[in-house]
Amino acid sequence: MSYQVLARKWRPRTFHELVGQAHVQRALVNALDQGRLHHAYLFTGTRGVGKTTLARILAKCLNCTAGGQGDAGITSTPCGQCDSCRAIDEGRFVDLIEVDAASRTKVEDTRELLDNVQYAPTQGRYKVYLIDEVHMLSTSSFNALLKTLEEPPPHVKFLLATTDPQKLPPTVLSRCLQFTLKHIPPERVVEHLTFVLGEEGVAFEEGALWLLGKAADGSMRDAMSLTDQAIAFGQGAIHHADVAAMLGTLDHRHVLALVEALADVDVARLLGEIAQLAEQGPDFAAVLDDVTAILHRLAVAQMVPDAVDNGHGDRDTVLALAARFTAEDVQLYYQIGIQGRGDMAHAPALRSALEMTLLRMLAFRPQGVPRPPATPLPLQSQRPSAETPAAPPSSAPPATSALSAEPTPPVEPVPPAEPTPPSEQAPSAEPPWATDEAPPMVEPLSSPHPSSGPEPASPEPVAESAPEPAPPVAAEAPAPDTAPPGRLDHAGWLEGFGALKLGGLTRNLAAHCQLKSDDGETLALRLDPSQAAMQAEVHDTRIAKALASNGIERRVTMSAEALDLTLETPQTRDARVGQERQAKALDTLNRDPHIQELKQAFGATFMDNGVMPAGHAD
Ligand SMILES: [Zn+2]
Structure with missing residues (x-):
């Protein structure tokens, strides 16, 4: 015997086998049992939810001969064995007339059809x-139909079906008993597939059925067809991986991992997950859709946990995730997600569009993205380049510790030049120029730079409180801890420069300075002679003021003289760091296999200045 596809083999043959349309089933069974059938029914619902199946069942109920001839034979439980039942099941019953209005819209078609309405059924009791x-149907076709609906012959039943009831004239609507056929939810599909596959003796993984249930999109017929394909694909069994491959669906675990990374506000992991996803060449727009779909379920989970569907068999995971977001974040992320989806049309690359959208969620969350390191040099990653204005005032408080001259915890500043006893529990008391804990986004200085401070090295007592009183710069720099207590050395000048509230010309000038000396009262700066024309006393005052607001009270003298070529200035340091990042970015791009392909296939090259490293302003 040849293989019969599941959708046909398991097509419901009675109302009681109908899946997911209990409300329609009950209404029709009652009407049949009480002999009070309406003459026209309108079923609304998308494809594959069972309209044709319903019509066939109804036709059997009306025409089954097992209960005897005549109207007394009408039953809600057709036998399925008599000639009529079998003819209907096999689709050769002449009194069941199926018309696809989409292909027969002309009034002649409708007339021809309706002309035959008046004739008695050939085979059974009812047409x-x-x-x-x-x-x-066209308007004139509707008018023709309406006449028949107004005075239908007693032996005729109409079943009208549509996906779009709004387009029906009210006159037609009012003459029909209307039922909405429901989308069959994945839960019901999985349940039914579990039953059918059990009967068929086909092995399956439950996760695979959930994929099929989702892909069926409310249609049991589609679910059955897909299951047939999955059985063929899996050579007799249904495996999760096979079905995912067959459907081209994203492995749901990847999407969950993205949302997990959002929950942890872990940008590195987020980008890592996308990179992994990218290896599968996914539809990035679909990925974003899946993420927003989960965000929607998270919002439901937060407010009505019982209402969370088990659409992917992941209900528990969703409930657990929901507890890790605030309701506001979920709403915000969802909004950003769907807007980002719309913007994808304009994005140069879908992957970057996905990345930007997910990053935007984190960037815009009210709590902000936490800065990973909590070191005494908190503002490193925000430091503007020499030409840009100083950081906004809001960043001032942490800045205090960056250039703070006194070795006390930043919470309780003590007047400078009065070193306090070491604080045991406060490694953060470490002065900025005596630490090597730069935030990760800042690359340590690698150029040699011996201290320009005249003071001899004398380890500060406070250094004991720091776990590792190592220099802030690369190992070859011997100087940093040579600064005496409360004195600033050149390394400290470089490190702390970004936190100084300087603007405009003053900042530009200061960026071209090396620290010459600091005796605790006067800070001498050596200005690059090329900038000498700009020099004026007002800048000294401003720098002194900026230092003071960072806890360093000094008179500042700036003198144009030849720079110490072994030292950097804030300006040259920023330029070098920028170049290194640029080179690194180019190198990374050049090693990217996709780019190599582009280069080979099209002779692509990078445009000058077209490559910007991330965190460029740093
Ligand atoms: Zn029968």
């Missing part, structure tokens, strides 16, 4: 007309 996509 059953199923007019699918009835909203496609």
Whole structure:
């Protein structure tokens, strides 16, 4: 015996086998049992939810001969064995007339059809007309139909079906008993598939059925067809991986991992997950859709946990995730997600569009993205380049510790030049120029730079409180801890420069300075002679003021003289760091296999200045 596809083999043959349409089933069974059938029914609902199946069942109920001839034979439980039942099941019953209105919209077609309505049924007791996509009929066709609906012959039942009931004239609507056929939810599909596959003796993984249930999109017929394909694909069994491959669906675990990374505000992991996803060449727009779909379920989970569907068999995971977001964040992320989806049309690359959208979620969350390191040099990653204005005032408080001259915890500043006893529990008391804990985004200085401070090295007592009183610069720099207590050395000048509240010309000038000496009262700066024309006393005052607001009270003298070529200035340091990042970015791009392909296939090259490293302003 040849293989019969599941959708046909398991097509419901009675109302009681109908899956997911209990409300329609009950209404029709009652009407049949009480002999009070309406003459026209309108079923609304998308494809594959069972309109044709319903029509066939109804036709059997009306025409089954097992209960005897005549109207007394009408039953809600057709036998399935008599000639009529079998003819209907096999689709060769002449009194079941199926019409696809989408292909027969002309009034002649409708007239021809309706002309035959008046004739008695040939084979059974009733003629059953199923007019699918009835909203496609032309106005004149509707008028012709309406006449029949107004005075239908007693031996005729109309089943009208449409996906779009709004397009039906009210006059037609008012003459039909209307039922909305429901989308069959994945839960019901999985349940039914579990039953059918059990009967068929086909092995399966439950996760695979959830994929099929989702892909079926409310249609049991589609679910069955897909299951047939999955069985063929898996050579007799249904495996999760096979079905995912067959459907081209994203492995749901990847999407969950993205949302997990959002929950942890872990940008590195987020980008890592996308990179992994990218290896599978996914539809990035679909990825974003899946993420926003989960965000929607998170919002539901937060407010009505019982209402969370088990659409991917992941209900528990979703409930657990929901507890890790605030309701506001979920709403915000969702909004950003769907807007980002719309913007994808304009994005140069879908992957970067996905990345930007997910990053935007984190960037815009009210709490902000936490800065990973909590070191005494908090503002490193925000430091503007020499030409840009100083950081906004809001960043001032942490800045205090960056250039703070006194070795006390930043919470309780003590007047400078009065070193306090070491604080045991406060490694953060470490002065900025005596630490090597720069935030990760800042690359340590690698150029040699011996201290320009005249003071001899004398380890500060406070250094004991720091776990590792190592220099802030690369190992070859011997100087940093040579600064005496409360004195600033050149390394400290470089490190702390970004935190100084300087603007405009003053900042530009200061960026071209090396620290010459600091004796605790006067800070001498050596200005690059090329900038000498700009020099003026007002800048000294401003620098002194900026230092003071960072806890360093000094008179500042700036003198144009030849720079110490072994030292950097804030300006040259920023330029070097920028170049290194640029080179690194180019190198990374050049090693990217996709780019190599582009280069080979099209002779692509990078445009000058077209490559910007991330965190460029740093
Ligand atoms: Zn029968």
